[in-house]
Amino acid sequence: MKKAVIYARFSSHSQTEQSIEGQLRECYDFAKRSDITIVGEYIDRALTGTSDKRPQFLKMIDESKKKNFEYVLVYQLDRFARNRYDSANYKAKLKKNGVRVLSAKENITDDASGILVEGMLESMAEYYSAELSQKVKRGIKESLIKGNFIGGYGLLGYDTVDKKWTVNPLEAAVVKDIFTRYRSGEKAKDIINRLNSLGIKTKCGKKFTMSQFARIIRNEKYTGIVRTGETVYANVIPPIVDEKLFRECNIIMDSHKHKQRKNYNEQPYILSGKLFCGYCDSAITAETGTSKTGKVYHYYKCYGKKMKTTDCNKKPVSQEFIESLVFEATIKYVLTPKTIEKLAKLVTEKFNSEIAKPTALLSLEKELKEINKSIDGIMAAIENGIFTKTTKDRLLRLEAEQSELEAKISVEESRSVKPLEVNEVKKFMTYFAYMKFEKGEEKNEFINSFINRVILYDDKVIILYNSNDREVKRLTKKQLREAEAAENLEEIKENSPEPCEFKRVALGGEGEI
The missing domain is CATH 3.40.50.1390 (Resolvase, N-terminal catalytic domain)
Incomplete structure (x- = not known):
């Protein structure tokens, strides 16, 4: 057999x-x-x-x-x-x-x-x-063109609702913050430590690691781009960061590939990139000095004076003194219950006003309404016995347009974000107001969250606080004069045609404010 x-x-x-x-x-x-x-x-x-x-x-x-x-x-x-x-x-x-x-x-x-x-x-x-x-x-x-989720791992910053990519506003804020901090020069390790110290988790509910950080910086989906093989699909996912920010962060990461590992125990200068000279407008940069006894001193010095590119005579200032002054002034004058309540409402109103239903979606919904009205009219005619080849062709054409519009509306809706709640913003700000900042990285997190720019003189300091972005803005002469003359935050906000949030603080004695 x-x-x-x-x-x-x-x-x-x-x-x-x-x-x-x-x-x-x-x-x-x-x-x-x-x-x-x-x-x-x-x-x-x-x-x-x-x-x-x-x-x-x-x-x-x-x-x-x-x-x-x-x-x-x-x-x-x-x-x-x-x-x-x-x-x-x-x-x-x-x-x-x-x-x-x-x-x-x-x-x-x-x-x-x-x-x-x-x-x-x-x-x-x-x-x-x-x-x-x-x-x-x-x-x-077809699924990608319609903005559909086609499987795979979840992505921080997004949720999937009815198989559509939708922005999770709280997670998206974390993602954008990661990119912004990295572009501004903050170290990846410091960003990771900050996220973990705040208890912020990855999409899988785990702590952040260097590899997960790199996957975020390298992921083109955050710009709305999806690749399958050699095919590129643009604008199929609602973007969280713009292409310029994404590209700049990747250039930074590429430049770090072959660099030797630095000593992460070095003294952090939490006001780096935010301090500017009030006399010559140069950046004020971090410096160290060693005494005859070998003791190391940390301070900030006007870069224009150091490089002799200006005639500035700004005196160096102790790192500990100026950082403590800015830190304590912010706690005292900005993070009060009254100010938190006020700012939380302003932030919420501004954010929610910018996520109003987009014009494109309104236009598509209007078109769909007209199409549905026409279809209802034809169906009524058919029910009354009026049915010709022209009627049939017209109905088929309208139904095709209806399907196409519904698909477009679905894509636009997937790009919308959820509105913020006032209480969410208040909790975020209150967290900073009552947190004990013992580590340098915690103070660094605080400074980056609130401080936009600090203008330093020998006898005073002007602090600009973040409003809706972290871009370091150059003051006009008029704004600078107003800041120097201001007695409090409200005076500037009420009298300036282009209000910035300033606080004038005098330097003196033992650094009291």
Whole structure:
């Protein structure tokens, strides 16, 4: 009696174990009718036939060398291989070992007509595989164009609602903050430590690591771009950061690839990039000095004076003194319950006013309303017995336009963000007001959150606080005069035609304010 092994496969999780059982049952019935003894089974689960990366299949091919069986029995030829090259290649290997492939479903003879039928069936299987691949790719493309989530890991800053990418405003603020801080020169390690100290988690609910930080900086999806292979789809996801910010951050990361690791225990200068000379408008930069006894001193010095590019005579100032002064002034004058309440309302109103329903969405909804009205009119005419070829063509055209508009509206809606609540902003600001800042990185986080720019004189300091962005702005002469003359925050906000948030603080004594 002839001996055979059965090879069975199902290619996706949408097929079930019943598929395998059905294939095996058909093969055993065929073997019984053909007086063939089954001596083994090789089964690959949830693997495609377009690749030879099928462990059980390859094991069967290898074990055919032992000549323990004369046939490989499959349910039908597309279970063996989905393209003619693989089929011919592996059949040749089996033939060399004295083994032939039989199909339980397709009764193929050994004569010339059988060879022709087998070739046609294999061609059809290959066509089906290629067509299915094209349909899958086409489906992915259409899903991406419509802004649909096509699977994979979640992304910090986004949620998926009804299979659409939607911006999570709180997470998006974290993402944008990461990019902004990194571009401003803050170290990746410091940003990561800040996030973890605040208890902010990744999308998977874990602490941030350097690799996760890099994945955020490198991820083009944050600019609205998705790549599949060599194809690029733009504006299919609501962007969180603009391309310029993304590009600049990646240039910084590229420049750090081959740099030697720096000592992270070095003294942090939390006002770096924010201090400016009130006399010559130069940046005030961090400096260190060593006394004869070997003691190291940390201070800030006018860069214009240091490089002798100006005639400035601004005196250096102790790092500890100026940082403490700015820190304590902010706590005392800005983060009061009254100010927090006021600022929380302003921030919420401004944010929510900017996320009002976009014009494009309003326009699309208006068009859809008109289309629906026209369709209702035609349906009413049909109900009254008026139905012609023109009516039919008109209805089909309107329904096509209706589907297209609904798809566009779905994309626009996915780009919308949720409004902020006043209490959310108040909690955020109150957290800073009552937090004990013992570590340098915690103070750095505080300064970056609130301080925009600090203008330093020998006898006073003007502090500008962040409003709706962190861009360091140059003061006009008029604003500078107003800041110097101001007695309090409210005076500037009420009297300046272009209000900035200033506080005039005198330097003196032991650094009291």
